[in-house]
Amino acid sequence: MRLVIARCSVDYAGRLSAHLPSATRLLLIKADGSLSVHADDRAYKPLNWMSPPCSLKETEDNLWTVTNKAGEQLIITIEEILHDSSHELGVDPGLIKDGVEAHLQELLADRMEVLGDGWTLVRREYPTAIGPVDILCRDSSGTVLTVETDSVPPRPRHWAVEIKRRATIDGVEQLTRYLEYLNRDTTLAPVGGVLAAQSIAPQARTLAEDRGIRCLVLDYDELRGIDKAEDRLF
Amino acid sequence: MRLVIARCSVDYAGRLSAHLPSATRLLLIKADGSLSVHADDRAYKPLNWMSPPCSLKETEDNLWTVTNKAGEQLIITIEEILHDSSHELGVDPGLIKDGVEAHLQELLADRMEVLGDGWTLVRREYPTAIGPVDILCRDSSGTVLTVETDSVPPRPRHWAVEIKRRATIDGVEQLTRYLEYLNRDTTLAPVGGVLAAQSIAPQARTLAEDRGIRCLVLDYDELRGIDKAEDRLF
DNA sequence: TATTTTATCTCGGTC
DNA sequence: GACCGAGGTAAAATA
Structure with a gap:
């Protein structure tokens, strides 16, 4: 320089x-x-x-x-x-941004196992008529080897994940709207909801759970490091 | 500093x-x-x-x-x-973005009627791959009430306006390049060209008119004051 | 002073 | 390489 x-x-x-x-x-x-x-x-x-x-x-x-x-x-x-x-400056290690929604989304997309064993990313910013869903993913229910029966074989269930720095009632409403749209798509339905945030307001948690939406508190350090199996949802 | x-x-x-x-x-x-x-x-x-x-x-x-x-x-x-x-730097006189031309552009953008009745500004500095066009505007041809016919109704025609203090051959060439790019955009085409300047070099006028580009001499005082209907292009 | 619009936007991500 | 959207947008133009 x-x-x-x-x-x-x-x-x-x-x-x-x-x-x-x-x-x-x-x-x-x-x-x-x-x-x-x-x-x-x-x-x-x-x-x-x-x-x-x-x-x-x-x-x-x-x-x-x-x-x-x-x-x-x-x-x-x-x-x-x-x-x-x-002046000789050398290469800069670069900026680390914490707690930005986009960053949390990035980290979580790279670590689907935080949601559960065998969960896989379908895509980030999954488009719907009312806007993109932060993350759409699949659980592992369809990949389990089962004894042949007459029943319909299980298939992976889809999940829509809404990510916030701090989840409020608004976030629950937003995710609910997405779920309504996604569940109209017969190739996806049934689609479950996950509200993932660094902190979740009590009323938001109550409303979410009342609607069958799962809540996940994101630990920033954990997302960057090694996940702890005992913290998994499933 | x-x-x-x-x-x-x-x-x-x-x-x-x-x-x-x-x-x-x-x-x-x-x-x-x-x-x-x-x-x-x-x-x-x-x-x-x-x-x-x-x-x-x-x-x-x-x-x-x-x-x-x-x-x-x-x-x-x-x-x-x-x-x-x-270091003592003092106050900076600041950036001059092509002073006169910018001012003419400003004035003309505010007085689209100088170009013709009902002409409206689309935007100044309309971006193209080869640089921004000074002014993109529409004429009034689509807004005229017509007797119902089987023919396609007229729609406003777009015009690219290149503004110079003194227009030379270079200005004509520049505008020609812009027109070539703009006319590739099917949502805009056909786009006509207007060369607007305080003075237009004779060779520039000849070349422009040969290429179907209209020439408009800008009167600085007129732009600031009241336009004269008899000076309009149309 | 507060609000809206612009930008030689930059920057990242996806298709 | 394009297209789209966000940014601690910042900075300029406007009300």
Whole structure:
């Protein structure tokens, strides 16, 4: 990573045309080849930038040209360099986001066994007319070897899983609506419901259980680590 | 602006919880009190940040705490500082997005009737694979009441408008490329072209009219004031 | 100042 | 590679 503080003007010609009049700014050149131009305000957004992959060419007359594959160009006219330093940062281990619904869904989808032995994912974001169900999965009831009888052989039962950071009455109502739709599909029915959340409001639990919806408290550390058999629903 | 290169770990507790394991990163502290944490990739986006207004508190045991009004916190544990410098940047004059053209676009978008009675804006900066079209709009041909016939009723026709301060051959070529792309979209086609500029180079006009592109000279004062019906295209 | 719309959105996931 | 949706969206335009 190279940090340059310089008085410069910048012209961008790409998806739009833009110009930065002369001023002192930070030029942030990253190891991935990207460059961004920062003013002394707005934490998040650079004034201008070029995303990788792109190449920086410094010509002797203090003209920097950053070009990407699409031919977009960032032209930086350097008037005075006030600071210039380079630093070796190495690869970043990256951000770990906790407790986001999407993340819980991801983790749970990867660890279907938390729901029960032999449970398998059908798909995440299973589409219905009223929106996607977080997770649709199957239990193992159809895979059990049984003695041949005249009765209909058992088949895997489907389950719709609604995931929340904190489950409330609203979540139960939402899952109930999904179940109503899913159970109209004769290739899926009967479909059971599971309400999975890091915490479940007492009234939500009461309503869910009253409607035959199973409740599962998700332990974040457990989802990331090894599941404990004794905590399984079945 | 203060630039710190440090080995650190970061925890964010706010709208979500997030954690950055120990690594060497750039801490970018801006004059507006904001802080952002950058790795050596992803030009645009910091790994983590706190937007202004917020306050940074450095405690003696190498713990930085950034807090905003909503009580969200960024906690940075500094393990080793490799670089620390401060720079006076002053106020930035800010980005100019193609000043005049943008202003003309704004004015014209507000006064679609300059193009013709009943013309309506679809959107400015209409995106295409090869860049945004200045203005996409519809004429009034579909809204005219007609005697019932067996023929397909007329529907509004789309128009792509390219705006320039001074239109040259390049502008015609640009608009031609946009039209080619837009006409591949069956929900839009047929899309007509309008070249609108404060002045139009003779060769540009010749080429445009040869390609069936309409030319419109924009009068800046007229756009700001009352349009004159006799100047309309239709 | 509060709300709505935009973005060179970015980023991830699915088809 | 496309398409779609979420984001600690952020930032700009608007009421």
